[in-house]
Amino acid sequence: MLTAFCISSKRGEILFASLFEPSLTKAIFHPFLTELSSSPHGDPPPAFAKDGQNYVYVFRDDLYWVCAVGKGSFLEQCGHLLITESLSQLHRVCSVLCGALTQHSIMANTTLITEVVQETMNGGILQLQTADKLQSHIYSSVVAAKESSAVSAAPGLLYVDVVEKVWASVASGGTVIRAEVTGSILARCFLPGNPNLTLTLNTQLLTTSQEGFNTGTRMSEVEFGSGVDVGSGDGGRQLSVMTLPGQEMNIVRYTLSPDHPHLLPFTITASSHSLTPSDSELRLKLTSNTGMGTVAPQVTFRTVAPATTAAVMSRTSGPRDQAVHFSPDNKAITWTISQFPGGSYAQAFIRLVDSGGNAVVESGELEFEVSRWVCSGVRVESVKLTPSVNNLNKWVRYLTTSDSVSLRLT
Structure with a gap:
């Protein structure tokens, strides 16, 4: 059914690969990566054929989760939705087990992800699994991002990061032809116990249009992390979640609406x-x-x-x-x-x-x-822990990075 699986970055770098046939190499994904690089106006369809290979993929966390499908009548009989759902499920399992999924965390946890793939794809045969069912079959430990000695030695630290990535195409006069801004609010708490973290934002993270004049940030996609409670007492701007000591928590992921005025840095x-x-x-x-x-x-x-x-x-x-x-x-x-x-x-x-x-x-x-700046204008107005903690060092950081920004000069 499936002949190979890989996780690729937007730039076409293969971060993880699992081959289900001994004769295959990572070169099986070269036609897929070529198709990505030759599609400047958007990603290719979620299922397509190129150079004799069939590919199905999903795009999650700025990463491509890709399956190469063996030749035969599988796609004709079942379509690609079963594989798409399995890839989405695999992404959710890895997100639960590894925390925030980045290029660094993928490469740092290749052994763990290998075990997950072996359990969920079983040599190319799809198995429907969930994180709680897989946990007892996983023997590897999560490799967390390395912190400085000052951070690891100080348990009274709380980091809240608002991180955004920019993809844009700009005309010679500075006019933005097309732009895509994806963002995440992440938190990491170095405190004993499991205090409840409440963030108050300066804007609602909504995908629906509001009546009347509205200067808030417009989103096309909003996905709240597991266990995050969206309060209604402050116009939906309060987000609460129980902290996990030393672990990075994804509070919310969002994508700016295409019709939102994009201010590039x-x-x-x-x-x-x-x-x-x-x-x-x-x-x-x-x-x-x-x-x-x-x-x-x-x-x-x-x-x-x-x-x-x-x-x-x-x-x-x-x-x-x-x-x-x-x-x-x-x-x-x-x-x-x-x-x-x-x-x-x-x-x-x-x-x-x-x-x-x-x-x-x-x-x-x-x-x-x-x-100290993000394109969307999303800001964290207050950070509270319940029960309150004395002498807590709270850091709210803002970071914007480029993914691919192409500029016409003439």
């Missing part, structure tokens, strides 16, 4: 000018939209110079820690800015030697990580 403008008949200059200006008090530890812009470019010369203005690198082999230009303060801007003037006086650079990719 950066805007880039570009222009090209002829310097000589053989050389042109690329001028880039990167502006931070995140406001004072925020900082981007590192921002990287990558583009490709015209094929005839022999070398580049550059100068920058703005933040101190900037660098422009050029790779003659693939003509790649990389502009890196470290410790980019919110509300400021940086400029790069890049001379493209032997590119041709009228040469232009058409597009590029922007990678970033921004602290």
Whole structure:
């Protein structure tokens, strides 16, 4: 029935693979990854065939959970819904056993996930299972993310993280053609016992439209974590859950509505000018939209110079820690800015030697990580524990990272 299973990142990196036939290798998933990379306007259908292979997948937690299906009449008889449901169930089981599912947690828990896959797929034959039924058959322990010695030695810490990832395609004038922002509110409590955690947000996490004028955040998908209670006394802005000492808890996952005004953390403008008949200059200006008090530890812009470019010369203005690198082999230009303060801007003037006086650079990719700011505007207004704890250090952190942000420059 099933010949192989894998978990892949959005960038096409296989994080985990299980092969149910001895003759197979991870190369069986190459057509699937190729199809992902060649679908710029959206993911392929949940079930499709390519290069003689049949694939069924679901997308959860920014990861692709993929099955390769053996040739035969299975899909014709049963369709792909059974496999889709089994993959969703596998995701739920791994989420319960491992906590928050990230690329790091997947790679750190490959042994445990291998056991889960062996139990739920049984060499390629689907088995319907739940976490409580599987628990007695799992012998591996969860490998948690490593904490610093200061954190592990201090039991009076509570972390609440609001983390968002951005996928966007932006036109040359800065207009957002398409954007997708997915976010999570995560909590980790280093306290004895199981106190109840209550978070009060600045907005309701709803997918339904509200009557009248509404300036709140609009969501297309909202999924609350296991055991999370959504209170009604404060307009649905209060979320409560029982803490688990040292374990990361997923409070809620959400996706911004496509019609929500997307404010991206950066805007880039570009222009090209002829310097000589053989050389042109690329001028880039990167502006931070995140406001004072925020900082981007590192921002990287990558583009490709015209094929005839022999070398580049550059100068920058703005933040101190900037660098422009050029790779003659693939003509790649990389502009890196470290410790980019919110509300400021940086400029790069890049001379493209032997590119041709009228040469232009058409597009590029922007990678970033921004602290103390999220695109959605979701904020945690208060954090309470019941029963209350004295001398508790509460940290609420905000982080926005890029998944794939492509920019047209001309």
